[in-house]
Amino acid sequence: MKFNTNQHIIGKIYIPLLLLIHTQSFAQNIVHRQAYFGDLHLHTGNSFDAASAMTRTTPDEAYRFAKGEVIQYFGRDIQRKAPLDFLAVTDHSEYLGISRYIENPGNLLEETLWPSRLLKALGSMREYLGIFSPSAFRGIVPPVTDFLQDEIVSTIWQDQMKAAQAHYEPGEFTTFVAYEWSPMPDGAHMHRNVIIKGPVYPELPYTALDSQLPEDLWTWAEAQQQRGVELLLIPHNSNLSDGLMFALRDSQNNQLTKDYAERRQALERLVEITQIKGTSETRPEFAPTDEFADFELIHFGDSPPQGSGYIREALKNGLLVSQQLGVNPFRFGLIGSTDFHSGLSASEEFNFPGGLGDGDEQSNPRRVLEDKNPLMGLPTTVMSSSGLTGIWAESNTRESLFEAMQRREVFATSGTRVQVRMFAGWQLSLNLTSENWVQSAYSLGVPMGGDLPPNEDESLAPTFILHALKDPDSGNLDRIQVIKLWLEDGNTHERIYDAVWNDTRELDVNFNLPPLSSTVDLAKATYTNTSGATELLGSWQDPNFKADQQAVYYARVLEVATPRWSTYLAVSNNLPISSDVPKLIQERAWTSPIFFEPQNKTIR
Amino acid sequence: MREPLVQFLFLALVAFGINSWVNHGEQNNTKLIISEKLRSQLFHRYELQFGMQPSLSEQNRIVEQYIESELLYREAERLKLSVGDDMVRQRMIQLMQQRFDSQVVSDVEEETLENFYTEHPEYFSLPARLNFSQLFFRIDPASLTLAKERATSALSQLKLVKDPTGIQSDNFAMGRDFKAMTSVNLRSTFGQSELSEQLILLLDDPTKISSMDQDWFGPLQSGYGVHLLRITGYTPEEIKPFADIKNEVYQIYQSIRLRENSQHQLNMLREKYEIQY
Numbered sequence: 001m002k003f004n005t006n007q008h009i010i011g012k013i014y015i016p017l018l019l020l021i022h023t024q025s026f027a028q029n030i031v032h033r034q035a036y037f038g039d040l041h042l043h044t045g046n047s048f049d050a051a052s053a054m055t056r057t058t059p060d061e062a063y064r065f066a067k068g069e070v071i072q073y074f075g076r077d078i079q080r081k082a083p084l085d086f087l088a089v090t091d092h093s094e095y096l097g098i099s100r101y102i103e104n105p106g107n108l109l110e111e112t113l114w115p116s117r118l119l120k121a122l123g124s125m126r127e128y129l130g131i132f133s134p135s136a137f138r139g140i141v142p143p144v145t146d147f148l149q150d151e152i153v154s155t156i157w158q159d160q161m162k163a164a165q166a167h168y169e170p171g172e173f174t175t176f177v178a179y180e181w182s183p184m185p186d187g188a189h190m191h192r193n194v195i196i197k198g199p200v201y202p203e204l205p206y207t208a209l210d211s212q213l214p215e216d217l218w219t220w221a222e223a224q225q226q227r228g229v230e231l232l233l234i235p236h237n238s239n240l241s242d243g244l245m246f247a248l249r250d251s252q253n254n255q256l257t258k259d260y261a262e263r264r265q266a267l268e269r270l271v272e273i274t275q276i277k278g279t280s281e282t283r284p285e286f287a288p289t290d291e292f293a294d295f296e297l298i299h300f301g302d303s304p305p306q307g308s309g310y311i312r313e314a315l316k317n318g319l320l321v322s323q324q325l326g327v328n329p330f331r332f333g334l335i336g337s338t339d340f341h342s343g344l345s346a347s348e349e350f351n352f353p354g355g356l357g358d359g360d361e362q363s364n365p366r367r368v369l370e371d372k373n374p375l376m377g378l379p380t381t382v383m384s385s386s387g388l389t390g391i392w393a394e395s396n397t398r399e400s401l402f403e404a405m406q407r408r409e410v411f412a413t414s415g416t417r418v419q420v421r422m423f424a425g426w427q428l429s430l431n432l433t434s435e436n437w438v439q440s441a442y443s444l445g446v447p448m449g450g451d452l453p454p455n456e457d458e459s460l461a462p463t464f465i466l467h468a469l470k471d472p473d474s475g476n477l478d479r480i481q482v483i484k485l486w487l488e489d490g491n492t493h494e495r496i497y498d499a500v501w502n503d504t505r506e507l508d509v510n511f512n513l514p515p516l517s518s519t520v521d522l523a524k525a526t527y528t529n530t531s532g533a534t535e536l537l538g539s540w541q542d543p544n545f546k547a548d549q550q551a552v553y554y555a556r557v558l559e560v561a562t563p564r565w566s567t568y569l570a571v572s573n574n575l576p577i578s579s580d581v582p583k584l585i586q587e588r589a590w591t592s593p594i595f596f597e598p599q600n601k602t603i604r
Numbered sequence: 605m606r607e608p609l610v611q612f613l614f615l616a617l618v619a620f621g622i623n624s625w626v627n628h629g630e631q632n633n634t635k636l637i638i639s640e641k642l643r644s645q646l647f648h649r650y651e652l653q654f655g656m657q658p659s660l661s662e663q664n665r666i667v668e669q670y671i672e673s674e675l676l677y678r679e680a681e682r683l684k685l686s687v688g689d690d691m692v693r694q695r696m697i698q699l700m701q702q703r704f705d706s707q708v709v710s711d712v713e714e715e716t717l718e719n720f721y722t723e724h725p726e727y728f729s730l731p732a733r734l735n736f737s738q739l740f741f742r743i744d745p746a747s748l749t750l751a752k753e754r755a756t757s758a759l760s761q762l763k764l765v766k767d768p769t770g771i772q773s774d775n776f777a778m779g780r781d782f783k784a785m786t787s788v789n790l791r792s793t794f795g796q797s798e799l800s801e802q803l804i805l806l807l808d809d810p811t812k813i814s815s816m817d818q819d820w821f822g823p824l825q826s827g828y829g830v831h832l833l834r835i836t837g838y839t840p841e842e843i844k845p846f847a848d849i850k851n852e853v854y855q856i857y858q859s860i861r862l863r864e865n866s867q868h869q870l871n872m873l874r875e876k877y878e879i880q881y
Contacts, residue, residue, distance in 0.1 A: 034778070060855070068788050081791065081796060082791060082792040082795075083788055083792060103702060105706065113645060113649055117649075119699070123689075123692050166851055166852070166855070417792075419777070433775070435775050435780075467777070469777045469778070469828070470827070470828065471795075471827070472793070472794055472795025472796075472797065472826060472827020472828055473795040473796055473827055476744070502744065532744075533744050534742065534743065534744055534827075534828045534829055535742070535777060535828070
């Protein structure tokens, strides 16, 4: 096992530019990619549930806020300290924008009872939501057909597109036309965001009122592709899917087929790992040896959480399915988003104004710290200030960002702007002190999201180059870990390796790195950044590699502990710190995985 | 109005009006008429929601539900339960705001927009930008003091030769040269730091840049470590051409009109009320 810090690299692996040309042909062109940060999941007042929670923010305001402008939220001026590079407003396609549409003079519903009924109900979230019959999303009752007239939906859809087009500034700020498809079979979140590259767009969005089945959404998406529409479907909140999101059955409870796996792999290339309603990486009960598994978890209902609602289990199950069918349906990259229903992508922990509308009035901090959130029915403090997506792209344009998402060269963060790179290769012994190490890594290895091709020399284990640069406004970096998932003797396994750190800590007998001592002063909600590193760079070689085993590797970067948003809010208002949630948080980033399949994979 | 009959009729009408006005609320609050029109509205709503006509028993249920909700609503109104309720108050404020906003016409002549653009260049400017090079000195695993010492020593060498080739510094993950950095870019890239703030001061007062003669200066601290810097270019603030940003001009013009109209309406309200402090 080889654990490298920067000093290790300088001391031991400093072999003068060992740039051996590998037998496989990797990217030969010089690649200059930088990390762009943004949010691909945000609701405005055009989502019926956000409107029920008194959110009035428009898509226009959402884009302006992301660009760094000041926007008012519950009477307070809110502004991101660091603006975003891109944003997709993803309002629910079900009854898209109706809440605002009925306020326009001359609207097609003016002569009906709906406007007065909606306006009258607006004070009561329950009544307001009731009008939209969310049970229609569960397939229980028919939908409100008045709201689904093509002419109405088309008008609103055009408005959503106009806002996205108006704020697109190639090179400076990228917007995507997007929406959320939101079925709720038996209350399970089976939602997907639909992100469209442009310039060709669907005439109307597809909704859960058209169908509750992901397979039908895929059929719609494939038909759109035939028309020249390029799009990505991004599942999210799998933690709230009752284990259905990555189930080993299709939505009709049939066994998975090769056709299913191929369609899913082609369309669902990314999955959201973290957001306001919880993180879906794993849980302590599924990963008892992972000391960092208990992170911003949210679970609804009485039944216990299901592994097939969590990403690490899905990645493992994907290997099993791949062995049986020859295709892996769960071959996806990872992104982080907010899913805020406030219209404001305000994911900075120290500057978090809440994200769910009613219940976020920080002028009444006691209510935020002590009450349940009306929309979620859980303590507001449980809500997470997560997350953001990082994209490694050549330029900040729709084309460049979309291509990067297609090749899964993306990563997720819990809301900070940590930059993380991961490359894998067979002879990836690079001079990491060289300014050009990234170029060499692109030439000789594959970046995150890619496939590591089999090597002719089966005795060789792959090497990973891992790099993380801290968010300049957040905590220092604690460590980079590699999470390896693999298939052996028909069973899946996982192991977490502490791979790169930059101080004098040594691994304990269980090969775990001891924690860094916290520098947080809880009484003041401050920290000093006197421990941890501003940057981590090192290499790691899989010590247990077997050339005949399928494997998936992803990296996780941990920051040092800093105060959680609920702690900042309590301390700044002289109130007790909430006991519903941890006082501190170790912000983090997750890379998209790198996938390895053996040369002669047995297909049963 | 001199005819007695006309005077009588006029007075009778006034008396009737007052009586109706006084008793209006009471009558309405205690009498609930389920008219045919109301029934058909309720059933129509059901039909719209469920795609079929309600059965007889459904009809009864719908009417009974309506009666109960209306009774609760009226009783709540009678008890003035809305008074002091934050949600209702917030909603009423919103409705007033919407009323104000609907008074502002959405069509605007292009000439009006162009005049607005000419009169308000401050809304349509591209911010000033800096190009610069930097040399980086890590603060970990060493220390801030050591990094500053290394940077100061490098700076004294750079006073003699401006060319940084051969000067000992550390790699910076985002590269050595930065182009077209606005104040927003600076804060995003280098954090809320001494480096960002010093460069923003230069953006605000570019006269200092020419006197710097591309000299290296520093050390300045960022969220990552310590840097030496050299300004290599400056682009002053520019105004975007009208033809490229008509839509943006419209948006800003309208938002100002909406704000002004709201303010005007509020001022009128202030005149209507006596506010005691």
